[in-house]
Amino acid sequence: MAISVDSPEVSRNMTQQAGYTFPFLSDQRLEVIRRYDLLHAGAGENGADIARPAELLIDKTGTVRWINLTENYFVRARPEDVLDKVNLLE
């Protein structure tokens, strides 16, 4: 599932265009982004606060099995690498 500061409307338009079927959650008040310490202050449009890119793999007990905090926001986890980690889950 994906989380950003986008409103549900923006997420709806984007997911419909791209054809994504997994949930896109809206954290417009930055509550979860702050709680996970993933705030990138002033990095959005007109200096708005947004989330930094991050991927976390959570197992069924709610425990982190893998986390990727990129050092360069042009670089993201590659799908095949993430699938390798997902295969480690029981």
Add this chain to the structure above:
Amino acid sequence: MNVRQLNWPLWLGVLLTLIGGFSYIAVFIWFPITRDFPWVNLLLFLVAAVFLWKGLRRGFERDRARPTLSKIIASVLTTLSVLMIALFLFSYFVFARWLPPSTGAPQVGQKVPEFTLPDSTGRQVSLNELLTTPIDGKPPKGVLLIFYRGYW
């Protein structure tokens, strides 16, 4: 200006610089192999630099029909192109790395905080719900949380 007088290396250098800059956002950002390291763009800039150098030298040759104008055009376009290349390099290699430390982010082995947020239809969705709601009749193995910058 006749064709033989045209400083084509200069203009080709400018064109390659523009392509090298804008093609990253327009094309190469969509493919991990050209996005994670912008090698195609760096190659384009390298070729652009060769032509810009040739164009600059040609602009300063003595046989130009309008020598002063030729020098000004060559100097200005080369400077702007170099600035554009520098802006690209700064954006990718410096600016994109200015990320917060996120030392408080959940670490491997830690439990993540529970939360509830609206999805794109406005329905409230909780992490616990995603971790426990069966998919195709089987309990989920886990959840991949992807935080992204947003489309605004």
